[in-house]
Amino acid sequence: MPNLRQIAEMLHANAENLPEGGEITRVASIDLARPSDAVFATDAISLERATMSAAGAILARLADASLTEDPRVIAVKDPRYAFSVLAQKLSPAPQSHIHTSAVLGVNVSIGANVNIGAGTVIGDDVSIGDDTIIDARVVVYDGVEIGARVLIQSGAVLGSMGFGYACSASGEYIRFPQQGRLIIEDDVEIGANSTVDRGALEETRIGRGSKLDNLVHIGHNCVLGKNVIIAAQTGISGSSVVEDGAILGGQVGIGEHAIVGDHVILGGGAGVLSGKKLRGPNQIFWGRPAQPLKQYLRDLAKLRKL
Numbered sequence: 001m002p003n004l005r006q007i008a009e010m011l012h013a014n015a016e017n018l019p020e021g022g023e024i025t026r027v028a029s030i031d032l033a034r035p036s037d038a039v040f041a042t043d044a045i046s047l048e049r050a051t052m053s054a055a056g057a058i059l060a061r062l063a064d065a066s067l068t069e070d071p072r073v074i075a076v077k078d079p080r081y082a083f084s085v086l087a088q089k090l091s092p093a094p095q096s097h098i099h100t101s102a103v104l105g106v107n108v109s110i111g112a113n114v115n116i117g118a119g120t121v122i123g124d125d126v127s128i129g130d131d132t133i134i135d136a137r138v139v140v141y142d143g144v145e146i147g148a149r150v151l152i153q154s155g156a157v158l159g160s161m162g163f164g165y166a167c168s169a170s171g172e173y174i175r176f177p178q179q180g181r182l183i184i185e186d187d188v189e190i191g192a193n194s195t196v197d198r199g200a201l202e203e204t205r206i207g208r209g210s211k212l213d214n215l216v217h218i219g220h221n222c223v224l225g226k227n228v229i230i231a232a233q234t235g236i237s238g239s240s241v242v243e244d245g246a247i248l249g250g251q252v253g254i255g256e257h258a259i260v261g262d263h264v265i266l267g268g269g270a271g272v273l274s275g276k277k278l279r280g281p282n283q284i285f286w287g288r289p290a291q292p293l294k295q296y297l298r299d300l301a302k303l304r305k306l
Helices: 004-010 043-053 077-090 293-305
Strands: 038-041 057-060 071-078 158-159 163-167 173-175 181-183 195-197 203-206 282-286
Touching: 004 071, 004 077, 038 043, 038 077, 038 181, 057 077, 057 195, 071 077, 071 173, 077 163, 077 173, 077 195, 195 203
Parallel strands: 038 057, 057 071, 158 195, 181 203
Antiparallel strands: 163 173
């Protein structure tokens, strides 16, 4: 595995005055970094956080790197893109597991009274709690944790890679690391042909008792609280939060980094803009962009008069 100086050479960065350092084996978020991990910082604030972490290598912008004398810092033009390149270089070669019928990975933990349907594929390092039902043709990727009394209907895909890319200055895209986990807590139900992505660097989490209808998509790094209800054809972009007891109608669309507060109700077809925060227990929001129901109806009445 490469050391600091070798990583700089991989990324076509200046390796002068860099110590060799220890081996770097993987990439990670700043909060979870270990001495063998590389992290990235896109501004001076995140660079300060990174220098306080245990990370063994820190990728920072050229302008920001001059603000610190930390020997772990590697100056690059675009830290996020360089981070993605490094992640690919550090990734182990994929391994194939071929079986005559169902595919069951190594180190899989299956609880009591678990029912797994025909044609389902279970990857490596998956754990499945007691009394869980996984119907036919489900795909559970590596490292997914499934609690007790979970129902997963046919065609669902759990732990797939999220839709995240870093763009070079020339407009070329490279996949941002999608190496986090997916945790599905107890008593969750996931409908047919729904997809739940793994976290990019940390985790995606579906809270206890939440129910997802058919054809629902949950992006990477999303966190659903307890007893969340989501109707069909709803899509939630990465890093959004839906708090306890929220209800989402059919065909709701939520942008990235949005927050839907506890016990908020989103009517069918509602759209939540990226970064938007909707709060108010039992408050009903409707429309695109979503707004309180009374305001939505007033605006609709005014529109009809035009």
